[in-house]
Amino acid sequence: MFCSDLLHTPVPPVVRVHHTEPADYGVRTILHCSVLGFYPQKVQVSWLRDGVEVSSDVSSTDVLANEDWSFQVHSYLELTPRRGERMSCRVEHSSLPQSLEVDWDTLALDLKCVKVTVGILFFLVGLCAAAGGAVYFWWRRRFDFSPVDRQGQTSSCLSEF
Template identity: 40%
Template sequence: MGPGGMPGAGRRWAGAVLVTLAVLGPHVARCTEPPEHFLFQGKADCLYTNGTQRVRYLERYVWDRRQDVHFDSDVGVYVADTVWGEPETKSWNSQKDVLEDARGAVDTFCRHNYGVYENFISTHKGEFCRYNYGVFERGHVIGRSVKPKVKVSPTKSGAQVHPDTLICSVTGFYPGGIEVKWLKNGQEQTAGVVSTELMQNGDWTFQILVMLEMTPRSGDVYTCQVEHSSLPDPVTVLWEAQSDSARSKMLTGVGGFVLGLIFLALGLLIYLRNKKGRPVPQPTGLLS
């Protein structure tokens, strides 16, 4: 290639290539200084959106840490990123077979390999396969889906009599895209809603907490609604605010039940003790 081109880029590479070039200085033979090392890289990436419905192919050429040339299937031609990449860009764009090969990589390279690994995973269900399959999808395992577990818990702060916060815990789901809403009496709530960041678990699942600050009134029904790709329909978990009288009745009923159990246990204990202390009757009969 000419002196103005990229060092080491004598031809286009179709796949992901990594080559280390050692450039020896003039004094290396005398062992006066160590050699300098530079890295020339050719990288090919496939970006998938919603499976293979939309596929984007990227090809990049990097000298040391400098990207000189790239090809984007959305553009369709090689583009020079620096003056060092201009000679190669002109050369590759002028070669019909090279340009057609790059444009066709969306199907021949990206979609083809997507199908290969999708079929591979359908017959190999081990965690090793899932892991490596996920690497090819930028950390997302294609086709893997785990339903979320949803739980609503009331909590209160300070010396509050009634709970002032509802926590919707959504755990153990995959993939990470999820929508969690709070509704009050069927109306979506936006004020007072606080969400944590999406947290990763150690088993390739996610969890998230979504809290709602509220002032409960008797009869109000709060709903945590969760939508996820693993669910055919949204999952809803309800929490209903109780009045003071209903709460008192419930506490009275629970207290009465506990007292009843205590009296039952005492009565049974007294009965067993009396039975144990009663003299055993002797059998009567004719003496020989």
């Protein structure tokens, strides 16, 4: 009886969405949706772009059995990401009261853009500081205001000491 109840208890899936290789906006990449540890076997996986189902450039594995009687399936979407769009993997399973949508986290892509921007800003600040130092050095050499005259003699106010 106990074993029978366990085999008929639905187990909800764990869903993860990530890219398979380093991604960047405007560069073709592949998103991977892993649907893991669910029971029973029947599951529906789809991709959404800004809430609209995507059917092209999608591929999936067969549903695979795990050693613990649960199942897994993997779905892949090939796309060129654009800034501001929302990519989601939608999973429908009997253990879920409603479909589960997991968004692709683009924080890594956004941070990459921020890092590049900050790097460029620091480079420009360094370049301006170097240019300012060069101009100052040139100006000091051109208009020598040292206490020693150009002929190598000290000025009259310093010679009294």
